Amino acid sequence: MSNSKVLPLAETAIFVALALILSLFSINYAQTFYMELTVIPLLLLAIRRGVVWGVVAGLVYGLLAIVLGQVTMLSLPQGILEYIVAPASLGIAGLFNTKKQAKFSTIVFAVLLGVFVKYFFHFVAGIIFWGQFAWKGWSVWLYVLITQGISAIVTALAALVILGIIYKAAPGLFIAKK
Numbered sequence: 777m778s779n780s781k782v783l784p785l786a787e788t789a790i791f792v793a794l795a796l797i798l799s800l801f802s803i804n805y806a807q808t809f810y811m812e813l814t815v816i817p818l819l820l821l822a823i824r825r826g827v828v829w830g831v832v833a834g835l836v837y838g839l840l841a842i843v844l845g846q847v848t849m850l851s852l853p854q855g856i857l858e859y860i861v862a863p864a865s866l867g868i869a870g871l872f873n874t875k876k877q878a879k880f881s882t883i884v885f886a887v888l889l890g891v892f893v894k895y896f897f898h899f900v901a902g903i904i905f906w907g908q909f910a911w912k913g914w915s916v917w918l919y920v921l922i923t924q925g926i927s928a929i930v931t932a933l934a935a936l937v938i939l940g941i942i943y944k945a946a947p948g949l950f951i952a953k954k
Contacts, residue, residue: 784825784952788833791821795837799846808923811930815866815891816938822870823878823886824952830867830890838863854905862897866890878950880943887935895928 794817822830849855869890902920910919
């Protein structure tokens with residue numbers, strides 16, 4: 777392995793470990809609404825290192841979450857969609873990766889895009905796999921839109937607040953050293 781890959785690989789391992797630790801503190805209300813703090817290090821890595829490393833980190837995080845039993849899996853397809861594809865999709869925030877110091881507005885767009893795409897996959901999974909749990913009298917679409925929409929908004933806001941604090945204290949963390 778070339779030296780140019782060692783640092784990004786080590787950073788990815790560290791950020792995935794942080795995501796796993798933060799998964800212990802994610803807030804879940806009645807198995808319906810939740811705030812995922814795990815997105816914070818995964819988004820930061822994607823912004824710092826780009827799409828490829830962001831996707832790799834999301835994939836590794838998802839696989840480890842499954843292996844460690846941190847997931848609720850109804851079926852293999854649902855597990856793949858929600859715990860492999862969804863976290864990997866956070867890597868799309870890496871489209872906002874720059875070689876120079878990013879403005880905070882760029883980070884806001886990266887977070888919003890990453891969280892939107894991730895929760896799109898949760899929305900699809902909700903329609904296909906979780907519809908049976910819709911509240912009595914509610915359509916599946918509306919139930920999933922409300923539960924996933926609120927979860928996405930709360931998760932994005934938490935990520936923006938924490939990443940905003942990090943940006944204010946150490947803006948250099950959003951730029952990778954070679």
